[in-house]
Amino acid sequence: MTNNSSSNDSDDQKPHFVLVPLPAPGHIIPMVDMAHLLADHGALVTLITTPVNASRLQTVIDRIAELRISIRFLSLPFPSTEVGLPEGCENLDDVPSNKLLSNFLQACALLREPLLHHFQRHEDPHPDCIVSDAGHIWTHKLARELGIPRFTFNGFGCFALVCRHIFHFDRIIENMKDDVDTFVLPGLPHRLEMTRSHSPVNFTGPGFEEFRKELMDIELAAEGVLVNSFDNLEDPYVQCLQKARGTKVWTVGPMSLYNKNVSDMVFRGNKGSTDENRCLSWLDSMKPHSVIYVSFGSLARTSPSQLIEIGLGLEASNCPFIWVIKAGSKSSEIEEWLSQGFEERTSMRALIIRGWAPQLMILSHPAIGGFMTHCGWNSTLESACAGVPMITWPHFAEQFLNEKLIVEILRIGITIGVKAPVKWGTEQDEDLVGRDHVKETVSRLMVEGEERRIMREMVKELGKKAKKSMEEGGSSYGNMDLLVQQIRSKMMMKKEQ
Numbered sequence: 001m002t003n004n005s006s007s008n009d010s011d012d013q014k015p016h017f018v019l020v021p022l023p024a025p026g027h028i029i030p031m032v033d034m035a036h037l038l039a040d041h042g043a044l045v046t047l048i049t050t051p052v053n054a055s056r057l058q059t060v061i062d063r064i065a066e067l068r069i070s071i072r073f074l075s076l077p078f079p080s081t082e083v084g085l086p087e088g089c090e091n092l093d094d095v096p097s098n099k100l101l102s103n104f105l106q107a108c109a110l111l112r113e114p115l116l117h118h119f120q121r122h123e124d125p126h127p128d129c130i131v132s133d134a135g136h137i138w139t140h141k142l143a144r145e146l147g148i149p150r151f152t153f154n155g156f157g158c159f160a161l162v163c164r165h166i167f168h169f170d171r172i173i174e175n176m177k178d179d180v181d182t183f184v185l186p187g188l189p190h191r192l193e194m195t196r197s198h199s200p201v202n203f204t205g206p207g208f209e210e211f212r213k214e215l216m217d218i219e220l221a222a223e224g225v226l227v228n229s230f231d232n233l234e235d236p237y238v239q240c241l242q243k244a245r246g247t248k249v250w251t252v253g254p255m256s257l258y259n260k261n262v263s264d265m266v267f268r269g270n271k272g273s274t275d276e277n278r279c280l281s282w283l284d285s286m287k288p289h290s291v292i293y294v295s296f297g298s299l300a301r302t303s304p305s306q307l308i309e310i311g312l313g314l315e316a317s318n319c320p321f322i323w324v325i326k327a328g329s330k331s332s333e334i335e336e337w338l339s340q341g342f343e344e345r346t347s348m349r350a351l352i353i354r355g356w357a358p359q360l361m362i363l364s365h366p367a368i369g370g371f372m373t374h375c376g377w378n379s380t381l382e383s384a385c386a387g388v389p390m391i392t393w394p395h396f397a398e399q400f401l402n403e404k405l406i407v408e409i410l411r412i413g414i415t416i417g418v419k420a421p422v423k424w425g426t427e428q429d430e431d432l433v434g435r436d437h438v439k440e441t442v443s444r445l446m447v448e449g450e451e452r453r454i455m456r457e458m459v460k461e462l463g464k465k466a467k468k469s470m471e472e473g474g475s476s477y478g479n480m481d482l483l484v485q486q487i488r489s490k491m492m493m494k495k496e497q
């Protein structure tokens with residue numbers, strides 16, 4: 001933990017950062033890490049949450065209170081039913097269908113007024129800046145009303161942010177005929193062939209054109225962007241992004257490295273669906289680098305037929321595995337299949353987790369030798385930090401871009417080869433990846449050989465660089481320090497006026 005001298009100041013002498021994450025695990029988790037890092041560097045932080053999300057974070061909240069860390073949680077009622085969402089639906093992973101995405105965003109935007117009133121009542125120190133998820137375009141107005149700068153954060157890496165910028169401002173999608181059209185994205189340091197599905201617009205889809213346009217314009221009006229990445233990982237793209245946006249790009253990651261001990265790793269983000277001690281002793285019983293970890297993040301729901309192909313492929317690979325299953329509304333179908341012999345046949349070398357897994361703890365264990373991932377940016381970084389090579393299986397959003405970075409630029413993973421995005425909020429059955437292909441790809445990644453040796457060396461090297469960037473003297477450490485200092489200077493100047 002850093003011990004910046006300014007962290008000894010009382011809370012009302014510290015620069016006050018208000019963090020507004022999008023209520024989704026992949027956005028809240030890095031923002032909680034960010035809150036810790038900002039507090040370490042001498043800031044007071046208020047993280048905006050809602051009752052259901054706060055209860056998921058209860059262990060983290062209690063620990064922060066116990067250790068008297070300068071992080072406060074402001075829980076605002078989430079107007080789910082007012083906008084037509086089910087009662088208690090306060091997180092994107094609980095939204096029952098993609099048709100309700102705009103209702104969810106609408107509910108988020110209704111938080112502006114209560115938040116403004118809260119700070120206007122002066123119950124807490126006045127904020128000195130907002131770090132907002134880029135998806136909360138309403139915080140642009142809020143920041144103006146409070147007279148403070150707004151930084152954005154949206155959980156993408158620099159490579160994906162640059163590509164998204166070019167896709168949008170060069171009107172690439174509008175000029176493409178269909179999904180099989182390939183083209184080379186202009187202005188990138190590497191030659192990369194893309195298709196329409198590589199564009200992150202596959203998440204929101206049609207009907208969100210106006211929203212996306214406003215989001216991009218408002219994002220460019222921000223004071224700067226905070227990115228969960230580090231310079232050594234994607235240096236040319238940090239420069240590209242800075243040039244494209246014309247504002248500072250603050251690389252401050254990998255923020256997951258804040259979590260150093262097992263209990264921090266376990267209680268990150270959600271209540272686990274498994275006993276972490278059982279999970280740890282299972283991992284301890286496995287040979288180093290022998291286990292493949294299979295998980296598709298927090299939002300993807302895999303169809304039972306695809307899950308069966310994955311299961312049979314893993315079984316045929318003969319490789320020990322941890323498999324995190326999120327089947328959504330079709331859970332009972334897959335449970336029936338698991339109980340018809342699969343679990344019994346694989347029990348000596350498989351750990352199946354239904355629901356939420358302690359991912360960071362698992363990836364950091366020496367028994368893990370590979371990660372079959374959906375290429376969410378947090379998962380990608382967590383794997384790179386742990387020195388674990390990947391099998392890439394993107395689903396939606398910017399995950400196809402992250403796959404390009406992993407496979408073609410960094411060369412720390414191999415692709416399973418999916419071409420088309422899955423529609424978020426559905427359990428699609430099209431384009432099944434068959435069991436034989438799963439088996440072959442797992443064997444290719446996990447069996448010792450030249451390809452695996454080179455990949456492991458590359459990813460281990462990246463893991464070392466990641467740690468360095470977060471230590472005193474490292475680039476991300478320095479950026480975080482500079483950011484807090486910058487906001488502190490503005491705060492002092494305001495006080496003197």
Ligand code: UDP
Nearest residue numbers: 026029297298299356357359376377378379
């Ligand atoms: N995660 C976890 N357990 C799970 C699923 C996800 O701890 O069962 C964490 C994972 O470590 C990562 C985040 O949730 O920090 C998921 O973010 P990512 O960007 O990888 O994907 P998303 O869920 O946003 O698609």
